[in-house]
Structures are given as structure tokens and as C-alpha cells.
Amino acid sequence: MDIQSKLLGDQQVNPDTIITFPKGIPGFEDQTRFKLFHQEGSEIVFWLQGVDSDELTLSVASPAHFNINYNFVLSDDEQKLLQADNSDELVILLVLHKEEGDGAGKPTIKGSIKSPLVINSSKRIGLQKVLVNIEQSITLTEKVSEIDVSEA
Numbered sequence: 001m002d003i004q005s006k007l008l009g010d011q012q013v014n015p016d017t018i019i020t021f022p023k024g025i026p027g028f029e030d031q032t033r034f035k036l037f038h039q040e041g042s043e044i045v046f047w048l049q050g051v052d053s054d055e056l057t058l059s060v061a062s063p064a065h066f067n068i069n070y071n072f073v074l075s076d077d078e079q080k081l082l083q084a085d086n087s088d089e090l091v092i093l094l095v096l097h098k099e100e101g102d103g104a105g106k107p108t109i110k111g112s113i114k115s116p117l118v119i120n121s122s123k124r125i126g127l128q129k130v131l132v133n134i135e136q137s138i139t140l141t142e143k144v145s146e147i148d149v150s151e152a
Contacts, residue, residue: 001013001014001015003035003049003051003054004054005049005054005057006054006055006057007047007049007057008037008047008049008057011035011037011049013035016124017035017036017124018033018034018035018051018124019033019034019035019036019048019119019124019125019126020032020033020034020124020125020126021033021034021125021126021127021128022081022125022127023081023127025058025117025128026115026128026130028050028056031050031052031053031056032052033050033051033052034048034049034050034051034126035048035049035051036048036049036060037049039059044061044062044065045059045060045061045096046059046060046061046093047059047060048060048093048095048117058095058096059095059096059097060093060094060095060096060117061093061094061096061111062091062092062093062094063092063093063094063111063113063116066094066111068094068111068113070092070116072129072131074118074129078118078127078129081125081127082118082120082123082125082126082127083120083123083125084120084123089120089121089122089123090118090119090120090121091118091119091121092116092117092118092119093116093117093119094111094112094113094116094117095111095112095115095116095117095128096109096110096111096112097109097110097111097112098110114130114131114134115128115129115130115131116128116129116131117129
């Protein structure tokens with residue numbers, strides 16, 4: 001199967017690798033079929049290309065790359081939609097977006113942490129989980145065993 005992408009060019013894909021979002025993704029409800037591509041040269045960024053829209057390409061990444069660990073419960077409807085037998089089948093991805101600098105600074109990449117994508121990797125079915133009431137906790141990990149203390 002051939003798909004077109006303004007960002008990635010023409011791509012030949014196996015139809016069995018298409019990920020279906022039955023309800024679409026908020027803001028793109030009419031787009032339900034996507035293909036996940038790995039960005040060449042990056043271990044972090046992937047591209048989620050709309051199969052039926054050559055202009056719809058979302059950059060996504062695993063939240064683990066940003067030390068984000070999710071702990072949420074899927075509703076009965078979400079579980080039914082994803083058809084997951086266990087949580088090991090589920091992949092969580094963050095949708096990334098670039099914010100341009102103020103002219104002096106470099107652009108920054110930010111992730112939509114309150115609305116991760118949840119994908120059943122074995123059945124290739126996905127949804128975007130909107131988290132309304134979240135509690136954030138931070139885990140600090142010491143990277144260096146030495147602390148440099150200088151007198152001012």
C-alpha cells in the first residue's frame with residue numbers, strides 16, 4: 001500500500017501495520033488511520049502519519065525518554081475500544097510540538113503530557129486519553145556522586 005506524506009514523501013507500507021484510532025484524535029476526528037515511522041537519526045522521535053491525509057504528521061515520543069511514568073485507569077469504554085487483554089500490550093506516546101523561541105532563544109520541544117496516546121500494539125488500535133484531574137509527582141535521581149561546592 002502506498003501512502004503520501006508532505007514530510008516523509010511517498011511511502012510503501014504494509015496495510016497490517018496501520019494503527020486505527022476509531023474515534024480519531026481530538027482535533028482530527030475525521031482521521032482514523034495512521035502509520036508510525038521512526039525518525040532517522042533519532043532514538044526518541046517517531047512520526048505518526050495520517051494515512052488519508054498527506055498533511056497530517058504528528059511527532060511523538062515515549063514518555064519514558066522524559067522520565068514520565070503514567071499511572072491511570074482506562075474507562076470500561078476505553079478498555080473495550082482498545083481490546084487489550086493486559087497492560088503489556090499497551091504503548092503510551094506523547095504528542096510533541098515545537099514552540100518557536102522569542103527571537104533570541106532556540107525553539108523548544110514540548111509534549112502534551114495531559115493527553116497521551118494509548119495504543120494496543122498487538123491489535124493496532126489507539127485512542128487519545130485526556131487526563132482531566134492529574135496529580136504530578138517528581139522522582140529525583142542523583143546522576144553524579146560528587147557535589148562541587150564553591151564559595152561565593
